[in-house]
Amino acid sequence: MTIGITGYGAYLPHLRLARRVVAEANAWFAPGLVSKGRGHRCMANWDEDAITLAVAAARHATPPSDTRDNIARLLLVSETLPFAERLNAAVVAGALCLPDAVNAADVSGAQSVAVASISQLVNAAKAAGETSLLVAASNRRTRAASAPELDYGDAAAAVRIGCHSEAQPVLAEVLGTSSRTVDFVDHFRMAGEDVDYHWEERWVRDEGIGKIAPAAVSEALDRAGVAAAEVDHFIFPTVFKKADAQLAKRCGIPDAAVADNLSATVGDSGSAHALLMLNGVLEKATPGQTIVLTQFGSGMACAVLKVTEHITRFRPATSLAAQLEGGCEETSYTRYLAYKGQLKLERGMRGEQDKKTALSTSWRHREALLGFVAGRCSVSGDVHFPPTRISYTPGKPEQDTQQPYPLADVHGRILSWSAEYLSSYMAPPHHYGQVDFDGGGRLLMEFTDVRPGDIDNGSEVKMVFRIKDIDELRGFKRYFWKAKPVTYPENDAQS
Amino acid sequence: MPQGIKDKVAILGMGCSRFGERWDASPEDLMVEAYNEAMTDAGITPEQLDAAWFSTHMEDVGTGRGGIPMGIALRLPNIGVTRVENFCAGGSEAVRAAVYGVASGACDIAIALGVEKLKDTGYGGLPVATVGTYIPQWYPAAVAPANFAQLAAAYRAKHDVDKATLKQAISHVSVKSHANGAKNPKAHLRKEITIEQCLKAPKIAEPLGLFDCCGVSDGAAAVIVTRPEIARELGKTDLVSFKALQLSVSNGWEMSGSEWDGSYVHTARIASKKAYEEAGIRNPREEISMTEVHDCFSITELVTMEDLGLSDEGQAYRDVLDGKFDANGDIPCQIDGGLKCFGHPVGASGIRMLYEMYLQLQGRADERQLSNVRTGLIHNLGGQPNQNVCSISIVGRLGE
Numbered sequence: 001m002t003i004g005i006t007g008y009g010a011y012l013p014h015l016r017l018a019r020r021v022v023a024e025a026n027a028w029f030a031p032g033l034v035s036k037g038r039g040h041r042c043m044a045n046w047d048e049d050a051i052t053l054a055v056a057a058a059r060h061a062t063p064p065s066d067t068r069d070n071i072a073r074l075l076l077v078s079e080t081l082p083f084a085e086r087l088n089a090a091v092v093a094g095a096l097c098l099p100d101a102v103n104a105a106d107v108s109g110a111q112s113v114a115v116a117s118i119s120q121l122v123n124a125a126k127a128a129g130e131t132s133l134l135v136a137a138s139n140r141r142t143r144a145a146s147a148p149e150l151d152y153g154d155a156a157a158a159v160r161i162g163c164h165s166e167a168q169p170v171l172a173e174v175l176g177t178s179s180r181t182v183d184f185v186d187h188f189r190m191a192g193e194d195v196d197y198h199w200e201e202r203w204v205r206d207e208g209i210g211k212i213a214p215a216a217v218s219e220a221l222d223r224a225g226v227a228a229a230e231v232d233h234f235i236f237p238t239v240f241k242k243a244d245a246q247l248a249k250r251c252g253i254p255d256a257a258v259a260d261n262l263s264a265t266v267g268d269s270g271s272a273h274a275l276l277m278l279n280g281v282l283e284k285a286t287p288g289q290t291i292v293l294t295q296f297g298s299g300m301a302c303a304v305l306k307v308t309e310h311i312t313r314f315r316p317a318t319s320l321a322a323q324l325e326g327g328c329e330e331t332s333y334t335r336y337l338a339y340k341g342q343l344k345l346e347r348g349m350r351g352e353q354d355k356k357t358a359l360s361t362s363w364r365h366r367e368a369l370l371g372f373v374a375g376r377c378s379v380s381g382d383v384h385f386p387p388t389r390i391s392y393t394p395g396k397p398e399q400d401t402q403q404p405y406p407l408a409d410v411h412g413r414i415l416s417w418s419a420e421y422l423s424s425y426m427a428p429p430h431h432y433g434q435v436d437f438d439g440g441g442r443l444l445m446e447f448t449d450v451r452p453g454d455i456d457n458g459s460e461v462k463m464v465f466r467i468k469d470i471d472e473l474r475g476f477k478r479y480f481w482k483a484k485p486v487t488y489p490e491n492d493a494q495s
Numbered sequence: 496m497p498q499g500i501k502d503k504v505a506i507l508g509m510g511c512s513r514f515g516e517r518w519d520a521s522p523e524d525l526m527v528e529a530y531n532e533a534m535t536d537a538g539i540t541p542e543q544l545d546a547a548w549f550s551t552h553m554e555d556v557g558t559g560r561g562g563i564p565m566g567i568a569l570r571l572p573n574i575g576v577t578r579v580e581n582f583c584a585g586g587s588e589a590v591r592a593a594v595y596g597v598a599s600g601a602c603d604i605a606i607a608l609g610v611e612k613l614k615d616t617g618y619g620g621l622p623v624a625t626v627g628t629y630i631p632q633w634y635p636a637a638v639a640p641a642n643f644a645q646l647a648a649a650y651r652a653k654h655d656v657d658k659a660t661l662k663q664a665i666s667h668v669s670v671k672s673h674a675n676g677a678k679n680p681k682a683h684l685r686k687e688i689t690i691e692q693c694l695k696a697p698k699i700a701e702p703l704g705l706f707d708c709c710g711v712s713d714g715a716a717a718v719i720v721t722r723p724e725i726a727r728e729l730g731k732t733d734l735v736s737f738k739a740l741q742l743s744v745s746n747g748w749e750m751s752g753s754e755w756d757g758s759y760v761h762t763a764r765i766a767s768k769k770a771y772e773e774a775g776i777r778n779p780r781e782e783i784s785m786t787e788v789h790d791c792f793s794i795t796e797l798v799t800m801e802d803l804g805l806s807d808e809g810q811a812y813r814d815v816l817d818g819k820f821d822a823n824g825d826i827p828c829q830i831d832g833g834l835k836c837f838g839h840p841v842g843a844s845g846i847r848m849l850y851e852m853y854l855q856l857q858g859r860a861d862e863r864q865l866s867n868v869r870t871g872l873i874h875n876l877g878g879q880p881n882q883n884v885c886s887i888s889i890v891g892r893l894g895e
Contacts, residue, residue, distance in 0.1 A: 348618065349616070349617050349618040350618060350620075350623060353623045353636075355631070357628075357631075357632065358628035358629075361628040361629050361632065362632060365629060365632070368633070369632055369633060382751050382752050383751070384747075384751055385633075386629075386633065388747075391751075392746060392747050392748050392751045392752075394748070415649060415753075415756070415757045416645035416646070416648045416649040416652075416757040416758075416880075417645060417648050418640070418641035418642075418644035418645050418647075418648065418700045418701050418703075419641070419700065419701045420638055420640055420641035420644070420699060420700035420701070421697075421698060421699060421700070422620055422638045422640060422641070422699055422700065423636060423637075423638050429698075429700075429701070430635075430641070432635040432637055432641065433645055433648070434645065434757055434881060436753050440752070440753070442750055442751065442752065442753060443750070444634060444635060444637065444750070444881060445635065446635045452701075456648075457648050457649065457651070457652040458652070468632065468633075469631070469636070478632055480632060480633050
């Protein structure tokens, strides 16, 4: 039985912070960081967090043409889970409309856990034929004028793991895995704290990566029956310059196999980064190639993969390559600081509005709110959001005729819109308007990842799962779907 | 087909407070101001009132719930006071209830009073309203300017009007209202403005600038109604009567399917059609002397001219620019200054509009008096273009 990766997807936030502006703003205080002021790092919008990033990556990994009904397990890996109590993976499962029978869990603690989880999911496939979705997302906070501010990047990545089938063929077989768990503290963050605390780089390189990683890599290669020299892609996320090449060399892996760590365009996305780099590799991999996927953190996790002949039979809904090409350059450092909770903005009196969420209401309408499921009248074909008992059919209201009709993967066109500066909103002007869905349905929606000039009547939009409101009084976030432009005016790109 | 309300009920008296940022006045003070004027105008004593309807919209910064605030503020003689709330049409709704009350014979004399105290929020614009527990979880926390601004986007697209021309037209709407409001001692904003000021004003919600938005004010207005024979018994002549009172409320059609194109207000077309039928009006462009419409935003007034049938579809912007609705135009609109200059104390606005009609029909509008006023139309629109309540009231001289 062939077990391995049957789907993959990555998500990069639309905003790409120019490191230049960070370095320049802080040069008076931290001139040593000026040398890091090159390229871009991905930056979550105000309405994105580890949950929404994960949903986006998972959606890319499970395109609309591909069923999600067979997903039996969902692991959400993140060092920045928004909820300490409340299963974050349950929100993701709801947004993906996974069956209620799914076994979902949050996984956290070290950056190596996403890769370490692979063996567990392979075992689930081996024992019970289960298909699993492994999603990792990172949205870390950083202190102003720190190295992590420039090194880190926000992103998410997902892989689907299961047994080979005609409908969901294995694209890369898992040949072997290995793990090391040791309390080597290269960085830490206590529960409830905002930012990471790092120990000296030289010690981490020499005593940590240098001594812990090679044995784990060798063990995984041995178990897979693959010689180090045959490795085609070596994935080792690190923010330390050339640490990946040094480790490859030490393991006997060819230098050419060292995978691009996306530092120039994304930054290091922590617990999601190995899977993110894996996405980059899989998009270009050819049958027969060997991939060594590793990540360091409180030890080391490794997996050895063999690309199969079916690799070209799958394409993520949106590729990493396309996302690397897209996005919008962000040149406001204070916007970054504000979105990362490092700069308190005056929100005005309108920002004082209570955003309390009635949890009983949320539960009652969970399919509509999390899964974005509308009701389609089986008589008239009219689509209603939210679903209602009585459908409007001119002159003839039908009752109890609506069937569930998911809108998340349906595109729409803007019927009318405005952008206002009045309300308290974290990305002014606040854009919203009416969206007509292809095939029926209409909704007044918020637009996200937009700036003035990005949209007009008739613009095509797609649906994205985002933070709707933040209840600062009680520390709660609620989520819903927003409309995002499918394309952007050319003169706006990277401007 | 119902008989309708035409000429069954007349106005016995009216009052209207000065509108504005009434830092000096509580909602109770505003009520007293409007009530005193209305009672003096009617020439009756409190004991002659049989019932009251009370319109107020905002609860958090307003007057309070139920009928008690009005009963206590005016020390009414323990008559029934019913609070009416129906967004921006609340004032007209209170009038409708009082008119229906006396028309039915259940009471002889009734009062409708609307009040809103908006300037105790600490910030400009309308207070943020609560909308239950479900809607905030999916509907955008939309503000009124952006809801109505969308009319402009859809209108431009439908009628192929360029941005600059439409902006010129909506600016003309505001310039005209300011010119009218400058002559009204009870208006909040009494300064004339120029097209250039409108065009250069800070943007509130694309494409609406500051001068495209009505003011936010405190105010109260009241009307006392009775049957015509009672009015005559009380010595009144030259009576102003109700010709039509119609209300249309969205049922979700605009938000379902794709028939509605977003460029007009569906309920306004339904309510005005019914109102013309009820009033026996065949050609509104000839028979309506003046209008007071719900110009919460300049673009709303512009599309309303088409919804009321006073402009051809897609032509209102031309009619506006041609001055058709100016004080000296064919069908003057907002001769008192409109919401633009009175501001919009939500619960009071409908009655404030009726007040101007009453004065004009009785020839008591001083500097603003129009000649040959026979029939006036009042339009209130509450909610937003895609889901709303629209009331149309038509008044005129009794028997004409």
